[in-house]
Amino acid sequence: MPGTAMVLAAGLGKRMRPLTATRPKPLVEVAGRTLLDRALDRLRAAGISQAVVNVHYLADALEAHLKSRPQDMDIRISDERTKLLETGGGVVHALPLIGDDPFYIVNSDNLWVDGPVDTLRLLAQRWNADEMDALLLMVPLARANCHTGFGDFHMDPSGRVSRRRAGRVAPFVFTGVELVSKRLFDNPPEGAFSMNLLWDRAIEAGRCYGISHQGLWFDVGTPRARAQTEAMITHG
Template identity: 40%
Template sequence: MKAMILAAGKGERMRPLTLHTPKPLLPVAGKALIEYHIEALAAAGITGLVINHAWLGQQVEQALGDGSRYGVSIVYSRETEPLETGGGILRALPLLGDDPFVLVNGDIWADYDFARLPQQPDGLAHLVLVDNPEHHGGGDFALEQGQVRSAGASMLTYSGIAVLHPQLFAGCAGGAFRLAPLLRAAMEEGLVSGEHFAGRWLDVGTVERLALAESMALQA
């Protein structure tokens, strides 16, 4: 099973830190944020990684190399124009193959065990959902008896961790597009499963939450 780490965002909400450093390389307790994902994936036996990048992407490649020192193999999907999440994944599909793959947002911090993920989800996607943080109180999706819905009585937040089947992108054209509409369409067909993760998780989207991630990492 392969994995893709999304690392192409500019991190505009984290300026000035991201003016000269791509967000995935920002340090958290002495380690680049993206390194936590790489190490956790390797610990789960997921060693074939694809990382997309755009803003200051050469720094990402220089910092991580081919992944050998982490016990993984890294290939890069270089983006020269903004593709958003869906477009970035579609561009990287030739590097990921025909089987389901793990997707990880590069700007989260979590102690999630990737070995828990299904290698063959029942449908087109499997999402890891978490309790709604203060800055996203309305949540994203509902989880009902293992199935993810667009709406429901109890809303949860998408963690940025998922397993996706390449067929989710069937019929998509190149260019910039978001992932969420594809997921919602699949939900309407009952093709998205999910789980509720109650461990430590953080969306590292601001300078303040970067400091919080540091605190959480030091306590791990």
């Protein structure tokens, strides 16, 4: 079981305005608990002992909040105050702080509820270093709560993923949770770039896989989605 996770928390949260006018998006609360705390609590419950959190927008507020948490995890800050590096560049910048290989990457703006098996342990059980550079947690489009897109990926019977074609619908949505090898970041672009670039490279090499989430998932990207998610969580 990998012991380290990278939590992506540096985004500007523009779609969540006005809630993010005075706080970073990871500190927006859903049913009395911040999105960041919910992600870190899931990691801790799965036995992950170290989390690297990147910060940019209202970074001081994020750091202060992390210091106020119980000291039951080794939480390290990857500072992007001077330049926002996007998802891929942010992970590359944080790699010196990440000891494990493979390691988890978790977006802080989604919320998941485990199914019969702990989601993060399920990813670890499915991981095959000989075949994979990335293992993405997917949710069927029909069960992607509060999500408004047309799906992201197809999966073949072995779990190997391919992209949705333009003008089509794909059956799976990426949840923002993945298990990756450091090999995925070999020879990266400089500066800011998206994880999509690295996934496409892994897809082309046949080394990007997916697994279907067995529980619930919520895309908490807007104030409306936040309210809907809170209602569903609170009232079942």
